[in-house]
Amino acid sequence: MKSARQVKRIVERARLRADQATDARILRDAGAALAETADNRPQASQPGPAFWRTIMESKATRYSAAATILIAAALVLSDPLGLFGGRHGVLLAETVRQMDQVRTITNKEKRIFYEMGKDEPWVKTDVVKYVSFDRGVVEEQYDEAGNLMGRAYILRDPPQIIIVFPQEKKYVKLPLADGWARVMDNFTPKAIVEHFKSGRCRDLGHATVDGYDVEGFETNNSEIFPIPESYRFLFPIKNIKWQFWISKDTPFPVAADLEVTTGRGLFTVFKELRITCHDYDMVYDPNIPSTVFDPNIPADYTPLSLESTLKENAAWLGVGALPMVGIVAYRRRHPRRG
């Protein structure tokens, strides 16, 4: 008979080893559960690194500053502008009533980016927007030569953002996090009506814009676009000045102008920017083919990856990141005493 010590050793040595199929099954299912949890997790509880990863894989990261701005614009500007252009002529009761019935809008936009303090434009783009209050927003941004720089889909169902870059054959796809979804909700007709009912607009009086006889309104706050706190470092908006022009012949806005000033942020390529946008050619309740809102990603396009992103952006990211990492590391090793 073996001693207790021997028995103990024998029992301790007993092993059941997983085969590859078991490993694969468990990791696949657990990984899927983790991904689902991450997707559904409220943005407020998503801590830093995962959030940074999402950013790096998706938004901030383009090969050029202009393309980075495209993403920023798609996320931050296109939605409010698109809906703004169609929705903000709401001080007039008739406009409010009519706008509440509108389900789709198309319009064009001239978007110009200036570095703060410089008169020469940094980037100039032409934008075509399709807005459906049921499906979401699709924005196509073209460079000065008329080449499509990118197409951004900000979709409600499923809530996600997809940006396709045809010149690079790349795309970005990520869920529309709660924070952004809430921002989008602010641009429902009801929310916008309520905002402007609060009386923050200034009447600009009569004018002629794009050949229309219009009445103008202006608001100078950015509360209508409340970027969640945790996102502000991406696109730190300092101020938004909105002007919208309502036709005297119809109760609809026919044009909108917007000027955004920003601080230095990831999406601004760490530049202070002034961005001007002029929305025009607004068409209300057009019949937009549903295929417009179906993301069309060709099979040979590849997702924008963290690796490529870091590689391409190492230089300008490093400038800001390395000193900060150094400080954090130093502080951890040398905590303040007393």
Added chain:
Amino acid sequence: MRDRRLVHRLRRGDVEALQQIYHRYKEDLLTVAMSLLGEVPGAEDCVHDVFVHFAEAPADLRVNRNLRGYLMRCVANRAKNVLKSRHRPLESPIEEPQSSECPVRGSMASEASRRVFEALAQLPAEQREVITLHLQGQMRFREIAEHLELSINTVQSRYRYGIEKLRTLL
């Protein structure tokens, strides 16, 4: 990388951290599940369910110090629930392999390990549980006592009786 760091990363949805945790502890967990359940597919399912649950709610994890112990307790609880749901007595012997060429399906155990699992299956459930958690799960008697809500003396006496019986079986 330390467990704490891995859990930190897991809470942020890092799949790689999940994989590292799995590979670090899979063998221990499978072994404990096998000892408690007495069959390979059940042990695999047990570990599978624990890890899926683990990944579903990483933000709720209450792992402060001992990730290994936490996972062990999860496996032990899961195994207990499985046995209860099957209405199967813990004392039932280990299942016989269906083929001599394939002593265990899926995951693998050596012949010596198989003998240990068979011997453990012949112990009373209470003794088997304590021995498994102590020797294979590397849990201290105090931890086991807390987990099972027993006195430490009871846990130790179950362990001694179990070892005595194993001496005759191995």
